[in-house]
Amino acid sequence: MTPTQARSAGASQPAPPQKLVVIGAGMASGRLLEELAKLAPEKYEVTLFGAEKWGNYNRIMLSPVLSGEKQFDEIITHDADWYAAQGINCRFGETIVKIDRKTKRVISNRGATHYDKLVIATGSASFFIPVAGNDLPGVVGFRDHDDVERMLEAAQKPDGKAVVIGGGLLGLEAAAALHARGMKVTVLHLMGHLMERQLDPTAGYLLKKELEGRGIRVVCNAHTNAIVGDGKAEAVLLEDNATHEADLVVMAVGIRPETRLGVDSGLETNRGIVVDDHMRTSDPDIMAIGECVEHNETVFGLVAPLYDMAKVAAKQLAGPSEAGFSYGETPTKLKVTGINLYSVGDFSDGPDREEIVLRDATKGMYKRVVLRDNRIVGAVLYGDVSDGPWYYDMIQQSTDVSEMRETLIFGQAHQGGGGFDPIEAVAALSDDAEICGCNGVCKGDIVAAIGAHDLTTLDEVRAHTKASASCGNCTGLVENLMAATLGDAFSANAVKSMCGCTELTHGDVRRLIKAKELKSIPAVMQELEWSTSGGCAKCRPALNYYLLADWPGEYVDDQQSRFINERVHANIQKDGTYSVIPRMWGGMTNAAELRAIADVVDKFEIPTVHVTGGQRIDLLGVKKEDLPAVWSDLNDAGMVSGHAYAKGLRTVKTCVGKDWCRFGTQDSTGLGVRLEKFLWGSWAPHKIKLAVTGCPRNCAEATCKDIGVICVDSGYEIHYAGAAGLHIQGTTKLTTVATEDEVMEIAAAIVQMYREQGHYLERIYKWAERIGHDTVRAAILDDPEGRRAYYDRFVFSQQFAQTDPWSERVSGVDKHEFKPMATLELEPAE
Amino acid sequence: MNAMTNIWTPVGQLSDIPRQGARCVRHGDTKIAVFRTSDDRVFALEDQCPHKNGPLSQGIVHDRGVTCPLHNWVISLETGTAMGADEGETRTYPVKVEGDTIMVAL
Ligand code: SRM
Ligand SMILES: Cc1cc2nc3c(=O)[nH]c(=O)nc-3n(C[C@H](O)[C@H](O)[C@H](O)COP(=O)(O)OP(=O)(O)OC[C@H]3O[C@@H](n4cnc5c(N)ncnc54)[C@H](O)[C@@H]3O)c2cc1C
Ligand code: SF4
Ligand code: FES
Numbered sequence: 032m033t034p035t036q037a038r039s040a041g042a043s044q045p046a047p048p049q050k051l052v053v054i055g056a057g058m059a060s061g062r063l064l065e066e067l068a069k070l071a072p073e074k075y076e077v078t079l080f081g082a083e084k085w086g087n088y089n090r091i092m093l094s095p096v097l098s099g100e101k102q103f104d105e106i107i108t109h110d111a112d113w114y115a116a117q118g119i120n121c122r123f124g125e126t127i128v129k130i131d132r133k134t135k136r137v138i139s140n141r142g143a144t145h146y147d148k149l150v151i152a153t154g155s156a157s158f159f160i161p162v163a164g165n166d167l168p169g170v171v172g173f174r175d176h177d178d179v180e181r182m183l184e185a186a187q188k189p190d191g192k193a194v195v196i197g198g199g200l201l202g203l204e205a206a207a208a209l210h211a212r213g214m215k216v217t218v219l220h221l222m223g224h225l226m227e228r229q230l231d232p233t234a235g236y237l238l239k240k241e242l243e244g245r246g247i248r249v250v251c252n253a254h255t256n257a258i259v260g261d262g263k264a265e266a267v268l269l270e271d272n273a274t275h276e277a278d279l280v281v282m283a284v285g286i287r288p289e290t291r292l293g294v295d296s297g298l299e300t301n302r303g304i305v306v307d308d309h310m311r312t313s314d315p316d317i318m319a320i321g322e323c324v325e326h327n328e329t330v331f332g333l334v335a336p337l338y339d340m341a342k343v344a345a346k347q348l349a350g351p352s353e354a355g356f357s358y359g360e361t362p363t364k365l366k367v368t369g370i371n372l373y374s375v376g377d378f379s380d381g382p383d384r385e386e387i388v389l390r391d392a393t394k395g396m397y398k399r400v401v402l403r404d405n406r407i408v409g410a411v412l413y414g415d416v417s418d419g420p421w422y423y424d425m426i427q428q429s430t431d432v433s434e435m436r437e438t439l440i441f442g443q444a445h446q447g448g449g450g451f452d453p454i455e456a457v458a459a460l461s462d463d464a465e466i467c468g469c470n471g472v473c474k475g476d477i478v479a480a481i482g483a484h485d486l487t488t489l490d491e492v493r494a495h496t497k498a499s500a501s502c503g504n505c506t507g508l509v510e511n512l513m514a515a516t517l518g519d520a521f522s523a524n525a526v527k528s529m530c531g532c533t534e535l536t537h538g539d540v541r542r543l544i545k546a547k548e549l550k551s552i553p554a555v556m557q558e559l560e561w562s563t564s565g566g567c568a569k570c571r572p573a574l575n576y577y578l579l580a581d582w583p584g585e586y587v588d589d590q591q592s593r594f595i596n597e598r599v600h601a602n603i604q605k606d607g608t609y610s611v612i613p614r615m616w617g618g619m620t621n622a623a624e625l626r627a628i629a630d631v632v633d634k635f636e637i638p639t640v641h642v643t644g645g646q647r648i649d650l651l652g653v654k655k656e657d658l659p660a661v662w663s664d665l666n667d668a669g670m671v672s673g674h675a676y677a678k679g680l681r682t683v684k685t686c687v688g689k690d691w692c693r694f695g696t697q698d699s700t701g702l703g704v705r706l707e708k709f710l711w712g713s714w715a716p717h718k719i720k721l722a723v724t725g726c727p728r729n730c731a732e733a734t735c736k737d738i739g740v741i742c743v744d745s746g747y748e749i750h751y752a753g754a755a756g757l758h759i760q761g762t763t764k765l766t767t768v769a770t771e772d773e774v775m776e777i778a779a780a781i782v783q784m785y786r787e788q789g790h791y792l793e794r795i796y797k798w799a800e801r802i803g804h805d806t807v808r809a810a811i812l813d814d815p816e817g818r819r820a821y822y823d824r825f826v827f828s829q830q831f832a833q834t835d836p837w838s839e840r841v842s843g844v845d846k847h848e849f850k851p852m853a854t855l856e857l858e859p860a861e
Numbered sequence: 862m863n864a865m866t867n868i869w870t871p872v873g874q875l876s877d878i879p880r881q882g883a884r885c886v887r888h889g890d891t892k893i894a895v896f897r898t899s900d901d902r903v904f905a906l907e908d909q910c911p912h913k914n915g916p917l918s919q920g921i922v923h924d925r926g927v928t929c930p931l932h933n934w935v936i937s938l939e940t941g942t943a944m945g946a947d948e949g950e951t952r953t954y955p956v957k958v959e960g961d962t963i964m965v966a967l
Binding site: 563564565566567568571572590591592593594595596598599603605607847851852853854855 | 870872873877878879880881882884885886887888889892895898899913914915916919920921922923924928930931933935967
C-alpha cells in the first residue's frame with residue numbers, strides 16, 4: 032500500500048475501486064493489464080472478457096505452432112496464476128455482443144456487467160474475399176488457436192492439398208508451416224510479387240524462388256473467382272479459369288478491424304474505432320487499443336505500435352497523463368525458418384531518391400538501401416539481414432551518411448575497416464537504438480535493466496524487459512548486447528544450448544525429437560544440424576535418454592552413449608574398481624540375502640562393505656573382471672541390481688510402519704516394496720528416490736525425497752520434489768489419498784510426466800521448479816484422464832525396462848565390457 | 862624399455878571393439894586402451910588419464926577424443942594430450958589395422 036492509501040484507510044473509508052472492463056484478451060490488452068498492474072494495482076477492479084477459451088497468448092507465434100516448432104502452451108503469455116495474482120476477474124469464452132453506453136454496461140450471452148471505464152481491444156478478424164463458396168467448410172482464416180486446430184486437422188490427411196490465398200506475411204507463414212506438416216501447398220497472390228507491401232520486386236522474386244525451391248507452388252497475379260466444392264471446399268477457381276484443387280483453403284488476404292461493438296453503440300468509427308492521441312474514443316469513458324482502432328486515419332497490423340498504445344492507455348487509466356501515442360516505422364521480418372528477410376521504411380523510387388544495391392546471386396543475397404538527401408529512408412535486406420537494426424537505427428536518428436556512402440551497403444562490418452565483431456557492433460549502437468521491434472525495447476532499456484537487477488541470463492532479460500520475448504527474431508542481438516554489457520559474466524551457450532555441439536536448448540531438442548519424429552541419435556544430429564560429427568559426452572547421454580523415453584520399444588539403447596556406471600551397471604571408483612549395490616526392496620533383507628552377500632565378499636575378497644544412506648548394502652572395490660561372477664552369485668540368491676548408478680529409480684526407503692511401530696498407521700514397508708517393484712528399471716532424466724514413512728514422525732525421511740509418502744490414519748499423504756543432496760529441499764505436498772492403488776497411480780504419473788518433460792540431469796525438484804507446481808497439480812490432480820494416460824504410458828514403457836541388467840550380463844550381454852581383449856606377456860629382456 | 866619398441870603386435874580383431882568404444886590390452890603391468898571411433902579409426906593410449914590415472918578405456922568416445930569417466934577431462938586419441946583448458950599427456954602407441962586384425966607397435 033502507498034502511504035496515501037494507508038492514511039485514507041486510517042481516516043475515512045478508501046475510495047472503492049472503480050470497475051474497469053476490458054473486451055478482448057489479446058496481445059494489446061495483455062500488455063495494458065501488465066502496465067496497469069505496475070502503475071495502479073489497487074485502482075481498479077478489472078473484468079476481462081475474451082471470446083477465445085484462454086487468456087492472452089502470443090498470437091505472433093501461432094505460425095511456429097502451426098509448423099510444429101512450438102506447442103500452444105508455450106506461447107501462452109498470461110496464465111491463471113497471473114490473473115489471480117492481479118485479482119483480475121477472467122471471463123474467457125464469453126463474447127460481448129453489445130455495449131449499453133447509457134447504463135454503462137457490457138452485455139454477453141450470459142448477462143450484463145457494469146463498467147466505470149471500458150477498454151475495447153477486440154483486434155481484428157481475417158478478411159474473407161467476397162467470392163462464392165468463401166463460407167464452405169474447409170475455408171479458414173489464420174487468426175487464432177481454433178484456426179490453427181482446423182488447419183492441423185486438414186493436415187492429417189495423407190498428402191492433402193492446401194491453397195493459401197494471399198502471399199503476404201501471414202499467408203507465407205501459413206504456407207511454409209503447412210508444407211512442413213506434409214501438405215502440398217499452393218500460394219495464390221493477387222499482386223505481381225510476394226509481400227509487395229514490405230518487399231521490392233527483386234526481394235519478392237528471391238523469396239518466390241526460395242519457396243518454390245522448397246516445393247511450395249507460388250502463383251502471382253492470381254485473381255480468385257470462386258471456391259467450389261459440394262458440402263466442403265474442393266478447389267479454388269481463378270478468373271483465367273485455372274483451378275487449384277484444395278482440401279484446405281486458407282484466407283490470408285488481410286484483416287478487418289473488429290469494430291462491430293463500436294459501430295453498434297454509436298462510437299465514431301471509420302475503418303477502425305477512432306481514437307485520439309490518448310486512446311480515447313468519442314465516449315470519454317471508453318478507450319480502444321490494438322488492431323481495432325484507427326489513429327490519424329491509420330490502422331495497424333503489427334504489435335509494436337499496439338504495445339505503445341497499451342502503455343499510453345495504461346497511463347491514462349492510472350491517472351491524468353500527458354503521454355500521447357505516436358508511432359514510427361516498424362520493421363517487418365518473416366518468421367519462416369531458413370528464410371531471412373528484413374524490410375523497413377519507405378523504399379519506393381522517386382525523383383528525390385537515390386538507391387544503393389548489392390547483390391550476390393550465388394549466396395542468394397540482396398541488399399537495397401534508399402536515401403533521401405543523404406539520409407536513409409528505407410532498407411530491404413534479403414539473405415543477410417544482420418545489418419537491419421543498424422540501418423533502422425540510422426533511419427530513426429536520420430543520420431547523415433554522406434561520410435560512409437561507399438561502404439554503407441556492405442554494412443556495419445565494413446565501417447572503419449577491421450574484422451567484424453557483432454558484439455562491438457551492438458556496443459556501437461546508440462542507446463535508443465531499437466533492439467526488439469515487437470516490444471519496442473531500446474538498447475538503453477536493456478542495459479539499464481541488466482544493471483538494475485544484475486541480470487545474467489537471457490530468460491531474466493526477457494522477463495524484465497520483454498526484449499526478444501515475442502517473435503524471438505532479435506534473440507541473437509540481445510545476447511550480443513548482454514555479452515557487450517556483461518563481458519565474461521555472460522556466456523550465451525551456457526545460458527541456452529544443451530552443449531557445445533548445438534545452439535538448441537534441452538527443451539528445444541525434446542520438442543523437436545517429438546515434432547520431427549526423430550528416432551535415432553544420428554537422425555537427431557543430422558536434422559537438428561549438430562556442429563560436431565559425433566556429439567560429445569554431454570549431449571550423447573542426454574539424447575540417448577530422450578529417445579529411450581520418447582520411443583519406448585522402438586528406440587534401441589546406445590550403450591556407447593552411456594556413462595561407464597550405466598554401461599557396466601556398477602559405480603566406478605577413484606581407483607578404477609567398482610561398487611556393487613544389490614536391491615533390498617524397501618530396505619528389507621533377510622538371512623539368505625545377507626549370507627549370500629557375505630559369501631560373495633569372502634569369495635572375491637571385496638575390501639569394503641558399507642551400509643548406504645539408501646537402506647541397503649554397498650560392496651566397494653570389486654575388480655571389473657569379477658563383476659559378472661559377483662552378480663551371478665547375487666542373482667542366485669534372488670538379488671538384482673540396485674541401479675545405484677542409474678539415472679532412474681534408486682531406492683525406496685521405508686520405516687517398519689504399523690507391522691511393528693507403536694505409532695505406525697499404515698503398512699509403510701509393504702507399500703514401499705510395492706512401489707519399488709513397480710518403478711524399478713525405468714530410466715529418467717536423473718536419479719529418483721522415494722520413501723514411505725509410517726507416520727508423520729517421518730523416520731524414513733520422506734520429506735526430502737523426489738517422491739515421499741507419509742502414512743496417516745486417513746490414508747496416504749503424497750509429497751514430491753524434495754532433495755537432500757547438494758541442495759536441501761523439503762518436499763511439496765501434492766494431495767492425500769485413501770488407498771495404496773491411488774498412491775501407485777499418482778506416483779507413476781508424476782514419474783512419467785517427469786520422464787517426458789525433464790531436462791537431462793534435472794532432478795524432480797528442479798523440473799517442478801521450472802514448470803511450476805500448479806502445472807504439475809493441474810496435470811496430475813485436476814485431470815484424471817490425463818493422469819491415467821501418464822500412468823498407462825509408464826506401464827507401457829516398463830515392459831521394455833524391467834529386465835535385470837545383471838542377469839543379462841551374466842548371460843553374456845556386452846561380454847567385451849568385462850574382459851581385456853588380449854593379455855600379452857613381455858618377452859624376457861636380454 | 863627399447864627392447865619393447867616398435868614390434869607390431871596383433872592384439873585382436875576390429876570387431877572385438879564396439880564403434881565409439883574401447884578394449885584393454887594387458888602388456889605386462891601396463892594397461893593399453895585400444896579405441897575404435899565411429900568411422901572405424903583405431904587408436905591406442907596407455908589406459909591412464911593424465912589427471913588422476915582414470916581408466917580412459919571406460920570413458921565416452923566422441924570424434925577423435927575420449928572423455929575420462931572420473932572427472933571428465935577430454936583426451937585426444939591422436940596425440941594423447943588433454944584438450945581444452947586442462948594440461949597433461951598420456952602415452953600413445955602406433956596402431957595399424959591389417960584386414961580385420963589390429964596391430965599395436967610395442
Ligand atoms: C553409496 C552412497 C553413500 C553410502 O555409502 O551411503 C552414495 C554414493 C554416491 N552418491 Fe549419493 N550415495 C548414497 C546416498 C545418497 C543420499 C541419501 C539417500 O539416498 O537417502 C543422498 C541425498 C538424497 C538425495 O539424493 O537428494 C545422495 C546424494 C547424492 C548426490 C547429490 C544429488 C543432488 O541432486 O543433489 C550425488 C551427486 C549426483 O548425483 O550428481 C550423489 C552421487 C553419488 C555417487 C554415485 C557419486 C559417483 O558418481 O560416484 C556415489 C556412488 C558411490 C558408489 O560407488 O556406490 N549422491 N546420495 C549411497 C547409496 C544409496 C543407495 O543405496 O543407492
Ligand atoms: C499468425 C500470425 C502471425 C503474426 N505475426 C506477426 C509478427 O511476426 N509481427 C507482428 O508484429 N505482428 C504479427 N501478427 C499480428 C499480431 O498478432 C496482431 O497485430 C496482434 O495480435 C493484435 O493484437 P490485438 O490485441 O489488437 O488483437 P488480438 O491479439 O487479435 O486480440 C483480440 C482478442 O479479442 C477477442 N475478441 C474480439 N471480439 C470480441 C468480443 N466481442 N468479445 C470478447 N472478445 C472479443 C478476440 O477473440 C481476440 O482474442 C501476427 C498475427 C497472426 C495471426
Ligand atoms: S515413522 Fe512413525 S511409524 Fe515409522 S518408525 Fe517412525 S515413528 Fe514409527
Ligand atoms: S582422472 Fe581423468 S579426469 Fe580425473
